[in-house]
Amino acid sequence: MSPLLKIRAERDQMSAIERRIADFLLDNAHLLRDYSSQQLANALGISQSSVVKFSQKLGFKGYPDLKYSIGEAVARGNGGDEGGVVAAAAEDPRTAQAEQLWQLKAQAEAETRLINPTDRIDAIASALQQAGKVYIIGLGEDGIPARAFATRLSMLGIVTVHYVDAILMQAGVSSAAPGDVLLVFSEHGRQPELCQIGRRFRERSGKVVTVTRHTPNPLRAYADASLLVSAHDGRRHIEPLLYQSALQHLLDLIYVLLCDGNEGRRRQFDLNLELMHDLLDS
Incomplete structure (x- = not known):
């Protein structure tokens, strides 16, 4: 299961600080490899321990494991990668728009399945x-x-x-x-x-x-x-x-x-x- 998918699905049940971390990870998944836990904490104005606890709450040993898992998901293309959309946009903007909407709907459906056992x-x-x-x-x-x-x-x-x-x-x-x-x-x-x-x-x-x-x-x-x-x-x-x-x-x-x-x-x-x-x- 993609860690980004899990973050999206559980976001509504998170505390205010956890939502700030979640939103940063979702918005910057491609850049996460350049952030240590301390750098991420500094960027959000929170403690490093909050980042570590967030990672562990998601089922990871710590932030490095979470960061690696997100990197793997992005590389596989199931973590919100928009490479296909960008390529389609070069040929037909409407095709790219339709593809992006389809991906967003598929993502919402996957998240919904996840939270309904x-x-x-x-x-x-x-x-x-x-x-x-x-x-x-x-x-x-x-x-x-x-x-x-x-x-x-x-x-x-x-x-x-x-x-x-x-x-x-x-x-x-x-x-x-x-x-x-x-x-x-x-x-x-x-x-x-x-x-x-x-x-x-x-x-x-x-x-x-x-x-x-x-x-x-x-x-x-x-x-x-x-x-x-x-x-x-x-x-x-x-x-x-x-x-x-x-x-x-x-x-x-x-x-x-x-x-x-x-x-x-x-x-x-x-x-x-x-x-x-x-x-x-x-």
Whole structure:
């Protein structure tokens, strides 16, 4: 696993000093060979021991091992190397732009896979598979992936209760029963009304699954399980694209698990698809 990929994935859980070190390493990976731990500490205005502790927290013996590992990743081209993009730019700027965006999306998807362990993904897929009803809500832009996923679950024959309004969902969860699942889409997890819905759902012995960024947020406090998305970029118009791409890949994985794990679900999907085609052709 690339050390730069690991740094990006864990950045949101780091302290302020650790984030400063992480950002410097990510921005200067190609130049890191020229920095000793003391020089890095001086450049950031921190103690040398902070650099050493940062390296050890990532699983390395010390800073030299971390620096060597980052150098190896850059040499292999999986540490954020933009050599391919630069070469493409010489031929076609649009090709280079498209290639860079693809690389950023692939990076966000890889980081997202890293912070969602297999056992967690399997447990969430199993909960959805066995749920009596699956309640789904997302407000604003979060409503777009929520609606799409609700439609996919319905196509598999899973009873889905989907709302785009928090007030209606407040009323809807009154019919929740033990074993039901509430799937809450909220990129930043800060809407108080969603936290209230999550609390009420748990009071009815339902299971709450939150879908948010990989950051501490109030909504996750009410979750029995969390799907986390890692997507970072300094450009405000690019970061949402990375979030949407990584989120979609994560949801697609769960959907495939639901299909592959139950032949009856696949047959129901085929039947519903045929019915839809008949309606379109009539």
